[in-house]
Amino acid sequence: MGYRFLKKLTNVEDVLNFVSNKLTVKLGVEEVKFDDSLGRVLAEDIIPDFDEPSTDKSAVDGYAIRGVDILSASQYSPVRLKVIGEVKIGGIPMVKGFKGKAVKIATGAALPDGFDTVVPLEYVKVLDNEIEISKSFPIGDNIIKRGEDFKKGQIMLRKGKIIDPFDISILSLLRKIKVKVLEKLKIAIIPTGNEMIEPDETGDLYKTVNTNSYMLYAFCKEPWMEPHRLKIVKDDLESLTKIIESSIKSHHVLIITGGTSVGELDLVPEAVQKVGKIDLMIRGIGIQPGRPTGVAVINGKPIFMLSGFPVACATGFIAVVRPLLYKMVNALEPPRPVVRAILKSRVSSSSGVAKYVRVKVRKIGERLFAEPVRITGSSALSSLTESNGFLVIPPDLEGFDSNSEVEVILYNPIQE
Amino acid sequence: MGYRFLKKLTNVEDVLNFVSNKLTVKLGVEEVKFDDSLGRVLAEDIIPDFDEPSTDKSAVDGYAIRGVDILSASQYSPVRLKVIGEVKIGGIPMVKGFKGKAVKIATGAALPDGFDTVVPLEYVKVLDNEIEISKSFPIGDNIIKRGEDFKKGQIMLRKGKIIDPFDISILSLLRKIKVKVLEKLKIAIIPTGNEMIEPDETGDLYKTVNTNSYMLYAFCKEPWMEPHRLKIVKDDLESLTKIIESSIKSHHVLIITGGTSVGELDLVPEAVQKVGKIDLMIRGIGIQPGRPTGVAVINGKPIFMLSGFPVACATGFIAVVRPLLYKMVNALEPPRPVVRAILKSRVSSSSGVAKYVRVKVRKIGERLFAEPVRITGSSALSSLTESNGFLVIPPDLEGFDSNSEVEVILYNPIQE
Numbered sequence: 001m002g003y004r005f006l007k008k009l010t011n012v013e014d015v016l017n018f019v020s021n022k023l024t025v026k027l028g029v030e031e032v033k034f035d036d037s038l039g040r041v042l043a044e045d046i047i048p049d050f051d052e053p054s055t056d057k058s059a060v061d062g063y064a065i066r067g068v069d070i071l072s073a074s075q076y077s078p079v080r081l082k083v084i085g086e087v088k089i090g091g092i093p094m095v096k097g098f099k100g101k102a103v104k105i106a107t108g109a110a111l112p113d114g115f116d117t118v119v120p121l122e123y124v125k126v127l128d129n130e131i132e133i134s135k136s137f138p139i140g141d142n143i144i145k146r147g148e149d150f151k152k153g154q155i156m157l158r159k160g161k162i163i164d165p166f167d168i169s170i171l172s173l174l175r176k177i178k179v180k181v182l183e184k185l186k187i188a189i190i191p192t193g194n195e196m197i198e199p200d201e202t203g204d205l206y207k208t209v210n211t212n213s214y215m216l217y218a219f220c221k222e223p224w225m226e227p228h229r230l231k232i233v234k235d236d237l238e239s240l241t242k243i244i245e246s247s248i249k250s251h252h253v254l255i256i257t258g259g260t261s262v263g264e265l266d267l268v269p270e271a272v273q274k275v276g277k278i279d280l281m282i283r284g285i286g287i288q289p290g291r292p293t294g295v296a297v298i299n300g301k302p303i304f305m306l307s308g309f310p311v312a313c314a315t316g317f318i319a320v321v322r323p324l325l326y327k328m329v330n331a332l333e334p335p336r337p338v339v340r341a342i343l344k345s346r347v348s349s350s351s352g353v354a355k356y357v358r359v360k361v362r363k364i365g366e367r368l369f370a371e372p373v374r375i376t377g378s379s380a381l382s383s384l385t386e387s388n389g390f391l392v393i394p395p396d397l398e399g400f401d402s403n404s405e406v407e408v409i410l411y412n413p414i415q416e
Numbered sequence: 417m418g419y420r421f422l423k424k425l426t427n428v429e430d431v432l433n434f435v436s437n438k439l440t441v442k443l444g445v446e447e448v449k450f451d452d453s454l455g456r457v458l459a460e461d462i463i464p465d466f467d468e469p470s471t472d473k474s475a476v477d478g479y480a481i482r483g484v485d486i487l488s489a490s491q492y493s494p495v496r497l498k499v500i501g502e503v504k505i506g507g508i509p510m511v512k513g514f515k516g517k518a519v520k521i522a523t524g525a526a527l528p529d530g531f532d533t534v535v536p537l538e539y540v541k542v543l544d545n546e547i548e549i550s551k552s553f554p555i556g557d558n559i560i561k562r563g564e565d566f567k568k569g570q571i572m573l574r575k576g577k578i579i580d581p582f583d584i585s586i587l588s589l590l591r592k593i594k595v596k597v598l599e600k601l602k603i604a605i606i607p608t609g610n611e612m613i614e615p616d617e618t619g620d621l622y623k624t625v626n627t628n629s630y631m632l633y634a635f636c637k638e639p640w641m642e643p644h645r646l647k648i649v650k651d652d653l654e655s656l657t658k659i660i661e662s663s664i665k666s667h668h669v670l671i672i673t674g675g676t677s678v679g680e681l682d683l684v685p686e687a688v689q690k691v692g693k694i695d696l697m698i699r700g701i702g703i704q705p706g707r708p709t710g711v712a713v714i715n716g717k718p719i720f721m722l723s724g725f726p727v728a729c730a731t732g733f734i735a736v737v738r739p740l741l742y743k744m745v746n747a748l749e750p751p752r753p754v755v756r757a758i759l760k761s762r763v764s765s766s767s768g769v770a771k772y773v774r775v776k777v778r779k780i781g782e783r784l785f786a787e788p789v790r791i792t793g794s795s796a797l798s799s800l801t802e803s804n805g806f807l808v809i810p811p812d813l814e815g816f817d818s819n820s821e822v823e824v825i826l827y828n829p830i831q832e
Contacts, residue, residue, distance in 0.1 A: 034615070038634045052798075054621040090611020092622050108611075108725075110622050149796040156801060164828065165634035166800040169627040169726055172615040173797055195506020195524075199450070199588040205470040206508050206526050211585040218454045218581035309524075310585055332829035335753035380565040381589055382468075384582040385573060412580065413748035 009286040009352055011395055012319050015295065020327045022279045024300030025252055027329065028183040034171040037163045039223030040181035041329045046157035048174050051147035055093075056111040059142045063102040063124055063131055064115040067139030078134040080127070087112060102131055111143060118142035160330045162224065182329055184226035188247040189216045192233045192240065192268060193258040193308055211381065212257040212306070212313045219317055224329060240271035244303065248275065252301055252328065255321060258308030268305050272296045286395055288353040290316040295324075302328075310381045315356045318390075337410040339389075341368035347391065348399035358387035361408050363416045370408050388412035425702040425768055427811055428735050431711065436743045438695045440716030441668055443745065444599040450587040453579045455639025456597035457745045462573035464590050467563035472527040474503075475558045479518040479540055479547055480531035483555030494550040496543070503528060518547055527559060534558035576746045578640065598745055600642035604663040605632045608649045608656065608684060609674040609724055627797065628673040628722070628729045635733055640745060651675055656687035660719065664691065668717055668744065671737060674724030684721050688712045702811055704769040706732040711740075718744075726797045731772045734806075753826040755805075757784035763807065764815035774803035777824050779832045786824050804828035 010018075029043040058064065065081055073079040081102040085095035087109040095103050097114025105111070105118060117139055125132040150156060156174070157167055163181070171179055191213045197203040198210050213229045220227035228251070233243050247254055256268055269283060279297040283305075287293065289312035294305035302324060306316040326333045341361050349355035359370040373387045389408035393399055400406050426434075445459040474480065481497055489495040501511035502520040511519050513530025521527070521534060533555055541548040566572060572590070573583055579597070587595055607629045613619040614626050629645045636643035644667070649659050656675075663670055675684040685699060695713040699721075703709065705728035710721035718740060722732040742749045757777050765771035775786040789803045805824035809815055816822050 035630050035633065038637055050621075088611075090609070090623055092620065108624065150798045156798065165631045166730070166797070166827075168634045169631035169730075170797055170801055172627040172630045173625050173726075175615045175625065177616050193506070195504075199591045200593050204508065205466075207506055208524065209589050209591065211588040214451050214588045215581045215585035217451065218584045221454055310589075314582070314585075332831070335755070335826040335829055337751035337753045338755075339751070381582070381586055382566045382572065385586055410751040411582075413751055415748070 009284045009291060010282050011286040011352070012354055015282055015285055015320060016323055016327070018280060018282065019295050019297060019302060019324055022297040022300065023302060023324070023328055025328070027185065027252065029180050030183050031178045031180055034168065034176055034179050037171065037179050037181055038165070038168060040163055040184075041224050041331050042157055042159055042161045042163055042167075042179070043182050044180040045155050045159055046170065046174065046176060046179075047155055048150055048152055051151050052149040052173065053144055053146055056146050057144040058087075058105045058107060058109050058111060058118045059144050060118055060120045061107050062105060062118045062120040062142065063133075064097065064105045064111055064118050065102045065133070066097055066099065066115055067117040067137065067141070069100060070117075070119070070133050070136050073133045073136045075134045078125075078132045080130050080132050083129050083131055085112075116140060116143070160332075162331050162334070182224065184224060185253060185325060185328060186251040187220050187225055187227045187253040187255060187325075188230055188251040189213050189220070189227055190230045190233060190243060190247065190254060190256045191258060192235060192256060194235045196232045196258065198232065208308075211310050212308065215310070215314065216255055216257070216306075216317060219322070220325075224331075225325065235267055237267050237271055237274070240267055241274045244271055244275045248298060248301060248303070253325065254301070254303040255306060255317075256303065257306045257313050269294060269296070272298070272303055272305070285316070285320060286353045287315055287319045288349070288355045290319065290356075291353065293320055295320065311358075311383060314384060315390075319354065319356070338407050339368055339410060339414070340405055341370035341408050343391070343400050343402060343404050343406050344369050344371040346399060346402045347372050347393060349393040349397065351398065352395050354395050355393040357391040357393060358383045359389050359391045359408055360387050361389050361410065361414050363414050368414065370406060388414065425700045425707060426698050427702040427768070428770055431698055431701055431736060432739055432743070434696060434698065435711050435713060435718060435740055438713040438716065439718060439740070439744055441744070443601065443668065445596050446599050447594045448597055450584065450592055450595050453587065453595050453597055454581070454584055456579055456600075457640045457747050458573055458575055458577045458579055458583075458595070459598050460596040461571050461575055462586065462590065462592060462595075463571055464566055464568055467567050468565040468589065469560055469562055471509075472562050473560040474521040474523060474525050474527055474534045475560050476534055476536045477523050478521060478534045478536040478558065479549075480513065480521045480527055480534050481518045481549070482513055482515065482531060483533040483553065483557070485516060486533075486535070486549050486552050489549050489552045491550045494541075494548045496546050496548050499545050499547055501528075532556060532559070576748075578747050578750070598640065600640060601669060601741060601744060602667040603636050603641055603643045603669040603671060603741075604646055604667040605629050605636070605643055606646045606649060606659060606663065606670060606672045607674060608651060608672060610651045612648045612674065614648065624724075627726050628724065631726070631730065632671055632673070632722075632733060635738070636741075640747075641741065651683055653683050653687055653690070656683055657690045660687055660691045664714060664717060664719070669741065670717070670719040671722060671733075672719065673722045673729050675721075685710060685712070688714070688719055688721070701732070701736060702769045703731055703735045704765070704771045706735065706772075707769065709736055711736065727774075727799060730800060731806075735770065735772070754823050755784055755826060755830070756821055757786035757824050759807070759816050759818060759820050759822050760785050760787040762815060762818045763788050763809060765809040765813065767814065768811050770811050771809040773807040773809060774799045775805050775807045775824055776803050777805050777826065777830050779830050784830065786822060804830065 086104040093112035276298040285293040293316040389410040497518040503525040509528035692714040699710045701709040709732040805826040
C-alpha cells in the first residue's frame with residue numbers, strides 16, 4: 001500500500017537522466033547487406049576510399065573546350081573550334097584536348113584530359129565538323145570537379161545513425177555491400193493481471209482484453225528493435241518473479257504492463273526486487289496519464305513498469321520508454337511533427353506533472369485549431385483514435401486558456 | 417531533342433491533380449490478422465458491436481456506495497456504512513447495493529447494481545466491518561460510465577486509415593481478429609542507362625553506380641507497398657518497351673529512373689508511348705532539382721519517369737511520386753516534421769520552379785538556424801546526408817534573404 005498514491009513523482013527529464021546513466025548493457029555488432037540495412041543503427045563510420053566524382057565531369061550537354069581558346073569570343077567575333085570526338089555518359093574519354101579543338105560531351109560524361117570548360121549545346125552553332133561559339137565562358141564553367149560530392153577519407157555517415165533511404169544510396173555508391181549495424185534491441189513485452197484475457201480468448205464482460213501488448217509491439221516494430229510478446233502473467237509473486245528472471249536473460253529490455261499500482265495487487269515492483277541487484281528503482285513519474293509508471297535497472301538493463309490502463313500505458317511508452325530505447329543504441333530520436341494551433345477550450349493540469357492532453361487538430365481556412373477530446377479517462381482508447389495529437393502541458397504550468405496558441409505533437413494527419 | 421530543355425514546366429499542384437484524376441486502377445482487398453495489420457491501409461470501417469466499458473466501473477480504489485446515503489456527511493457528522501463485500505478488478509459483482517451499505521472496489525472493477533458513486537480510499541476511515549465517511553460526494557462521482565469510451569455502432573476507424581499502434585489496440589479491444597486491408601501497392605523500380613552498373617558489379621571509373629533503385633526501394637519499404645527492384649535496362653527502345661510492357665501487367669506503379677532527358681538517349685517517353693494508349697503524359701515538372709521528371713498514365717496506372725541524377729531522383733519521388741502513391745490508396749500522407757529556423761545565407765531560385773534547397777538545421781542556444789549545404793549539383797548525394805532538411809522555395813518567390821525566418825521540412829534529427 002506504501003506506493004499506492006505515489007505522492008512523490010520524479011519528473012521525466014530526471015528519469016531519463018538517472019536511468020540512462022545506469023544502462024550499461026552493450027549491444028553486439030552484426031553485418032548485413034546494405035540493402036537490408038534500412039532503419040538499422042549504423043555501427044561503423046562510413047568513409048569512402050575514392051573521390052566522387054572520380055573524374056571531372058560535364059554538368060550539361062555541350063562541348064568540352066579549353067577556356068583560353070574562347071576568351072575573345074563574342075557575337076561579332078565568334079570562335080570556331082574543330083570537333084575531334086565525342087564522350088557519352090559512361091564512355092571512356094579516349095581523346096585528349098588541345099588548342100583549338102572541341103569534343104562533344106553529354107551531361108555526366110567524363111571530361112577528357114586537356115579540356116577545362118564545357119559550353120552548353122544551346123550556345124553552340126554546329127557546322128560540319130566544327131562548332132562556332134559567340135560568347136566567352138569562365139574557365140571551369142559547367143564542370144563538376146573530381147571530389148566535389150565527397151573526398152576519399154571524409155566521414156560520410158557516422159556511427160549511431162539510423163539508416164535512412166539517403167544513407168542507403170550513399171552505401172550503394174560506395175559499394176559498401178556489407179555494413180556493420182548494432183544487433184537488434186530485444187524487447188520482452190509482458191502483460192500482467194488476473195483479469196486479463198487475449199483478444200481471441202472468450203471471457204465474461206468483467207474481464208479486460210489485453211490491448212497493451214499489441215500496441216507496444218506495434219510501437220516497437222522498428223527495424224532496429226525485436227519485440228516479443230509474452231503470455232499474460234497472473235498476479236502472483238512467484239509467477240512474476242519467474243518470468244522476469246527468465247526473460248531478462250534473453251532480452252535487453254523488459255516492458256511490463258499492469259500491476260504497478262492497481263489496488264492491492266502491487267506485485268511487479270516486489271518481483272523485480274527479488275530478481276537481482278537493483279541499480280535503480282523509480283516509482284511514480286510526473287506524467288498524466290501515467291503517474292504509476294516505474295523503471296528499474298538490473299544488471300544494466302531497464303525494466304519498465306507501465307500502467308495497465310491503455311492511454312497511461314501509451315503515454316508512459318512515449319514519454320519514458322521510447323527516449324530511453326534510443327539512448328540505449330546511442331541514436332537520436334527522429335524529429336516529430338509539431339504544429340502551432342489555436343486552442344478551442346481551456347485545458348488544466350495539476351502542477352508537477354506533464355499532462356498529455358489528446359486533441360483533434362483541424363484546419364479551418366488557413367488556421368489550425370486544436371480541440372481537446374472530451375474523454376479524459378486513462379482507459380479510454382477512443383481518445384487516442386479520435387484525436388490526432390498530444391498537447392503537453394508542462395509540469396510548471398496549470399494549463400492553457402481557450403484561444404491561446406499551443407504546440408501540438410501530431411501523430412496523425414490533419415483533415416481539412 | 418524537342419523535350420530536352422523542357423522550357424514549359426507543369427507546376428507540382430497541377431501535376432498531382434491531373435494525374436490523380438486519371439488513376440483508375442483499383443486495388444483488391446485482403447484479410448490479415450489484426451496484429452499483422454500495422455501500416456496497412458484499412459479497407460473497412462471499424463464499428464464495435466458492444467459498449468466500452470460494458471458496465472459502469474470504478475475509476476479509483478475505494479468504496480462503492482449510494483450517493484444519497486452520504487449527502488449529509490461532514491467532518492462533524494460522519495456517516496457510517498456497513499461493508500457487505502468486495503469487487504476486485506475482473507471480478508463479477510455478486511453483491512447488490514442498497515441503503516446504508518458499501519462495497520470495497522478496485523480501480524477498473526465493475527460497479528455492483530444499486531450503487532452509483534465511489535468514495536476514494538483516502539476519504540474513508542475503515543472500522544471493523546463498517547466505514548466512516550466525513551465528506552459528501554456528487555452522485556456518480558468516480559464512476560466510468562458504460563459506453564463512455566465508445567458505444568455500439570459508432571465508427572471507430574475509417575476506411576483509408578493507415579493503421580497505427582493506437583488503431584491496433586482498438587482492433588484488439590474489439591476482438592477484431594481479422595481485418596480487411598487493401599492489397600499492397602505493387603511498385604516496379606526500373607533503372608535505365610548504358611553507363612549503369614550495380615554496386616556489386618565491377619566496372620571502370622567512368623561507369624555510374626546504380627544508387628537510385630536502392631534509395632527508391634527504401635522509400636517504398638512501407639507495409640502498404642511492395643516494391644520490386646528490376647534489372648538495369650539498356651538505353652534502347654526495344655529493351656525499354658519490353659520491360660515496360662511486361663512490368664505494367666504485374667504492378668500498379670512503375671518508377672523508371674534515368675533516360676528521361678539526358679543527352680540524346682531520350683528513349684523512355686518514346687517507349688512508354690509504344691506500350692499502350694496514353695491517358696496522360698506530362699514531361700517537365702516545376703521542381704528543382706528534378707525538372708526532367710515526367711509522369712504518364714496508361715490503363716489507369718502511373719508510370720513515373722525520374723531523373724537519373726540521385727538528388728533530382730529523390731526530389732522527384734518526394735514531391736511527385738509519394739503524394740500520388742498515397743492518393744492511389746485514398747490515404748492521407750503522414751504529417752511531416754516542419755520547423756522554423758533563421759536562414760544563415762541567402763538562397764535564390766528561378767521563378768516557376770519549387771526549389772528544394774538542402775539545409776543543415778542546428779540549434780544554437782534556444783534558436784534554430786538553417787545553413788544551405790554548399791553542394792548544389794543534382795548528382796551530389798552528400799548534400800542529402802550532410803543536410804537534415806529541405807527548404808522549399810515556392811515557384812512564385814525568387815528566394816529568401818539571409819536572416820529571414822523560413823520553414824524547413826526535417827528528414828533527420830537536429831543536433832545541438
